[in-house]
Amino acid sequence: MNNPALTTAARTILRVVVGFLFAAHGWQKYNEFTIAGTQGAFAQMGVPAADLVAPVVATLELVGGIALIVGFLSRPVAALLVLDMLGALVLVHASAGVFVQTGGFELVLLLAAAALAVALAGPGRVSVDYVLFGRKSSKLAVLA
DSSP: OOOHHHHHHHHHHHHHHHHHHHHHHHHIIIIISOHHHHHHHHHHHTOTTHHHHHHHHHHHHHHHHHHHHHTSSHHHHHHHHHHHHHHHIIIIIGGGOSOGGGTOSHHHHHHHHHHHHHHHHOOOSSSHHHHHHGGGGGGHHHHO
């Protein structure tokens, strides 16, 4: 059954919650761990080019998370966040198994799936994208 009000609510809830979680992780990389600390942690985890990757990932997560919360450039941003999480899964978390208590991939897989859902479904009507682009926002998926 297609209920536009429920679909709008679902897209908005998903986008805002996943955006908040990404923004929180980006904020943490800047303020709690610091970029230097994140670079060191990434290097220790075996992330290639950790000195370059850490600030890029921190910025993507912080700025991208905020963009998702407000629904701005939602599809391309969500697609980039999917790549971010797939990189984290493959490079860091897969070898630790499923569960987060052991450093596993359950959180990054869930965040990747949620970001992919936003990239595929779009931001919904309660978003900056809808105000700026209206129905044309679905064409942004082709560019992402």
